[in-house]
Amino acid sequence: MNERVYQPIEAGDPADDLRMFRRCLGQFGTGVAIITTRSDGQNAGVTVNSVASVSLEPPLVLWSISRQSRSFGAFQDAPGFAINILSKDQIELSRHFSSSAVHKFTGVPSRNGHHDIPLLDGAVAHIECSQEAAYDGGDHVIMIGRVSRVSRYSGDPLLFVQGRYVVAADHPDVDATTAANGTSAPPQIAVDSALIPLLFEAHYALSAKFDEHRRAEGLSRTVARILAILQDSPGLTAHEVARKTYIGIRDAEDALAELCLKDQVVRVGNGDYTLTQAGRERREAIKRRWLDFQSEEMSGISQGELNAASSALSKLLANASCESAL
Amino acid sequence: MNERVYQPIEAGDPADDLRMFRRCLGQFGTGVAIITTRSDGQNAGVTVNSVASVSLEPPLVLWSISRQSRSFGAFQDAPGFAINILSKDQIELSRHFSSSAVHKFTGVPSRNGHHDIPLLDGAVAHIECSQEAAYDGGDHVIMIGRVSRVSRYSGDPLLFVQGRYVVAADHPDVDATTAANGTSAPPQIAVDSALIPLLFEAHYALSAKFDEHRRAEGLSRTVARILAILQDSPGLTAHEVARKTYIGIRDAEDALAELCLKDQVVRVGNGDYTLTQAGRERREAIKRRWLDFQSEEMSGISQGELNAASSALSKLLANASCESAL
Structure with missing residues (x-):
């Protein structure tokens, strides 16, 4: 927490403002999972982020399905389901199973588990369950599964936080205390060649300061990205905006609706979104501000040092981008 | 997904191996929340990561409480509860409310919401609920809350993934597509002074390659960190190991138990954990491997370039670490 007064950005009764309610819920980060089942000889699958552990003994987990979901009947009738916890490489699969596509499984590599x-493939875990109970949950139904088998795979889980698809990063404080931990945090190295640890530290410090500036401007990452994308590519559907910005489709739609209310974005003839003059001006102001900020951060570094540093980092980048010999 | 064969690291019936079950569940990332309530004039609070959204209309959320929890009775009797979604600066508060401390609220800044x-303070969201229903969930009870008020605050949410406390980072692919987005991703800048974007790119590439190496060695981040910490500070309690490594207490206990089974860690007289000779050797091998890896990554960079780059990055770091003028 910083030292500014601790005051909400927004607050109220969720019944009065569903978008605000969703933004508040989005503060609780989650993984992303595709729940699959098979009923009447047909596969069904939906993307959710409402998975939660329940019990160790007996082993129980839960998730919620919308009563409006086309797959609702399939999940009600099926003897069980599988929770496929997605890896960071499966954003497109996440979008695909949350779409209204009819043949969702065509071309998607998979194997058959219990109950077929x-x-x-590619998930970081499979949690196979038999259906234990289904509880009323308003416009959703809470499905309780008894876990019969689990499988864990290598890889980094995909995360969904504040409406965006993200990945996990070490906590910023971790480096000071476990600098020599042999993880993705800067590993210890002889002082005269400490370029890599220094690079990690500088990255953390700059990221934090960029974020502080963005926040001080009252600018959310979501809105910043949408303005940038619409400036580069005017005339996009909500799905295209979501895909290009790594934002969830519902969150993108919410943000676009808010930007339309502020007259910074407008829907043109075919329904596509594009920036208004006010939107373009806001985007330009943000961009100028960031460029000024970067110049300021680089003050005191001579041109010679800049060139040498750029050359060294380019080589590091080229080395690191090489196909690993593993 | 990389091109190696897609095979599980571990798999089986959760009833046969609770630690494996927990590791599989840990693949689904979550936020961290403290649930608070007031019953019979007494405050109660517990840390959980089992929060999930349920319904928009009516607005419902859920979480699960262990039947063994000392606060179980308080939550059963109370008219409602509040979900405090923690920010990245609240790891110690998370640990505090998952401990067996009796006076958990002493010295913890808060204000009173509904039902007192x-x-x-410092949470990134407050979700105030009246108790709607409580469902059986094996060794836990699933609490359903009807949301009466939400508040959202500035800040980055704390996340818990694969047993570790982490923060969100932009998806690694986001930079290529939205390079000019004015967020924490590398902002666009004139080419002759592109040091900062280059620094961000090099950081991502090196992180990914470090991780790939770690994984190829079959080494989890959790185990790597525990070995490092126990080498630096022999003789720690499980709580001390958890705190110093940013690992959850239960996950630290699980990993320590596994390391004891492998004779790499041993409990000494007073119950503290320390490395065995085999543990020290494994740690040394990991460290050597990382140092070799770094030297390799820096090959082709001259000493002059290294020095200039280190100097430039040091200045960047110093600038970025300055108290912001905001």
């Missing part, structure tokens, strides 16, 4: 329920 | 339930 498909287990999707 | 404490809302903790």
Whole structure:
């Protein structure tokens, strides 16, 4: 927490403002999972972020399905389901299973688990369940699964936080205390060649300061990205905006609606979104501000040092980008 | 997904191996929340990561409480509860409310919400609920809350993934597509002074390659960190190991138990954990491997370039670490 007064950005009764309610819920980060099942000889699958552990003994987990979902009937009738926890490389699969596509499984590599329920390749875990109970949850139904088998795979989980698809990063404080930990945090190295640890530290410090500036301007990452994308590519559908910005489709739609209310974005003839003059001006102001900020951060570094540093980092980048010999 | 064969690291019936079950569940990332309530004039609070959204209309959320929890009775009797979604600066508060401390609220800044339930300062959201239903969930009870008021605050949410406390980072692919987005991703800048974007790119590439190496060695981040910490500070309790490594207490206990089984860690007289000779050797091998790896990555960079780059990055770091003028 910083030292500014601790005051909400927004607050109220969720019944009065569903978008605000969703933004508040989005503060609780989650993984992303595709729940699969098989019923009447047909596969069904939906993307959710409402998975939660429940019990160790007996082993129980839960998730919620919308009563409006086209797959609702399939999940009600099926003897069980599988939770496929997605890896960071599966954003497109996440979008695909949250779309209204009819043949969702075509071309999606999978194997069959219990009850012939498909287990999707590339997931970082499969949690196979028999249906234990289904509880009322308003416009959703809470599905309780008894876990019969679990499988864990290598890889980094995909995360969904504040409406964006993200990945996990070490906590910024971790480096000071476990600098020599042999993880992705800067590993210890002889002082005269400490370029890599220095690079990690500088990255953390700059990221934090960029974020502080953005926040001080009252600018959310979501809105900043949407303005940038619409300036570069005017005339996009909400789905295209979501895809290009790594934002969830519902969050993109919410943000676009808010930007339309502020007259910074407008829907043109075919329904596509584009920046208004006011939107373009806001975007230009943000951009100028960031460029000024960067110049300021680089003050005191001579041109010679800049050139040498750029050359060294370019080589590091080229080395690191090489196909690993593993 | 990389091109190696897609095979599980571990798999089986959760009833046969609770630690494996927990590791599989840990693949689904979550936020961290402290649930607070007030019953019989007493405050109660517990840390959980089992929060999930349920319904928009009516607005419902859920979380689960262990039947063994000392606060179980308080939550059963209370008219409602508040979900305090923690920010990245609240790891110690998370640990505090998952401990067995008796006076958990002493010295913890809060204000009173509905039903005089404490809302903790520094949270990134408060979700105030009246108790709607409580469902059986094996060794836990699933609490359903009807949301009466939400508040959202500035800040980055704390996340818990694969047993570790982490923060969100932009998806690694985001930079290529939205390079000019004015967020923490590298902002666009004139080419002759592109040091900062280059620094961000090099950081991402090196992080990814470090991780790939770690994974190829079958080494989890959790185990790597525990070995490092126990080498630096022999003789620690499980709580001390957890705190110093940013690992959850239960996950630290699980990993220490596994390391004891492998004879790499041993409990000494007073119960503290320390490395065995085999543990020290493994740690040394990991460290050597990382140092070799770094030297390799820096090959082709002259000493002059290294020095200039280190100097430039040091200045960047010093600038970025300055108290912001905001």
